Amino acid sequence: MKKYQASSMQEAMKKIRADLGKQAVILQSKTVYSGGFLGFFKKKTIEVVAAVDPNARPEIKEKPRAGSIVEKSQPTMQSIHQADLLAKEVNELKKILAQYPREHAIAFDGLPEELKPPLVRLKEQEVSDVLITELQQDLLLKWKNSKGHVDEQEAFEWAKQWLVRKIGPLQEQAAQKKKYINIVGPTGVGKTTTLAKLAADSVLEKGKKVAFISTDTYRIAAINQLKTYADLLKVPIHVAYKAEDFTEILEHLEDYDVVYIDTAGRNYRDERYVQELKSMISFEEEVESYLVMSLTSKENDLKEIIDKFSLIPIEKFIFTKMDETKTHGTLLNLMCHFQKGVAFVTNGQNVPDDVVEVDTQTIVRIIFGEDV
Incomplete structure (x- = not known):
């Protein structure tokens, strides 16, 4: 060899x-x-x-002449x-x-030792090679300007500053501004539970006047689950079976501060599902849509989900099941790839405790393995 x-x-x-x-x-x-x-x-x-x-x-390099005797070499032990x-x-x-x-898709050979730990951290979190390379170049420029006077802690601070600059503008766009919050996403990601957590926070922590609308007429269990949360929070719930019902319900809820809309969990690969959402809900100025996805899913599958739901205006992402995976780089990869912010993450099943409203610093802590 x-x-x-x-x-x-x-x-x-x-x-x-x-x-x-x-x-x-x-x-x-x-x-x-x-x-x-x-x-x-x-x-x-x-x-x-x-x-x-x-x-x-074995390769035969010379053809024997006619009439010559060729001895067969016997293999030895x-x-x-x-x-x-x-x-x-x-x-x-x-x-x-x-x-x-x-x-070893990205090698850090030749880099100053002090710069490697934050890059290794991002690699462990399965942050994309494109973003890691961008950070590497940023750290090298800072290292050059400092004439090599840097320790590991300062290198981490540089990395965090780079991440703040990268996602800060996206998160500024992710602040809730509208009255009607529409929750969409594929089946099995915990949309209804997430909606209940957000509503509980609005009622119990912020003292807002809240109502529910459900358009999930395919699953009786989903409506019953939402009714249970509505009874516990003492808020009204309305079911819309068609677009006319939805418009009429909105007129009755003019005096409410926040209205959470629960949609059906269906196979996202069926484009008819997204088309039904468009025909049911009027995506006007007062409607803000969150796309709910699980961090335990494959990144390529999540990209396909986002592409399918691009038929409706998605303002921001919600990521569930953060506690069920040790790697959270997918969150950052999707933010940067689709240029959208993250509104909330969930890290458990408890209502309303296990939901975290996300800002720029929260994402920095998630990516660098600090407490959220």
Whole structure:
């Protein structure tokens, strides 16, 4: 097994064929950057690990002449043993390399040691490589301006300042401004429970006059659940079966401070569901929509959910089940990707305790593993 470096894969293949012959197999290839200054202007090379396939038939370099006698070489015990060892080594290396791209997508080699901890923290939280690279460049510039006089604690402070600048404008847009709060999202994310938590906070902590509207006529259990919360909070609940019902109910609730609207939990991949929402609810100036999603879901699935619900105006996100996962980078990735703020996160089943209204500093604490 040998390691080769070249300026391109074509050049590397020529070296390997010349050295190991046609029986060579490539075990690993990756791009390596060397030299440069402060992480910039690095030289790009291709690094390839190759070996001779122990299971390949030996290459015949010269065709025997007619009439000549060719002796068949018999494999010795030593050659068989060496082939077995090489095959075992190749298999073990393949197992290690299978995990390599995921664990080492971004390397922090060459960085000042003091700058690595906040970057590693973001990597552990599964923050996107794009954002980590952006932070890395920001930290390097600050390190250069400080002439290297920085410790780990200050590097964390720099990272937090970068994050505040990144998401601060998004969170300023996320403050609740409208009277009618519409809760939408796929099935199974805890929309009704989240709505009850928000309503309980409005009634018990803020002393507001609150009412419920349910458009979830598909699930009797959901309406009964909301009625239970309404009875406990002593607030009215109305059920809208069609758009005309919804408009009429709004007229009866003019004197209320906040009206929470619960929608049906359906398969978000069915576009008819979102179209039904559009036809049921009048998304005018006084209606503000929150998209509820679970942090335990896959990030690609959440992106698809957001795309499907883009047919209606989504002002901000609510993330549930924060207590059921140790990684929260998805929250930051989606904020930056879709340029939307986060209104609330939930971290338990208790009503109304386990809901947190989110501001910029809250998200900073979540991402950097501090108490919320």
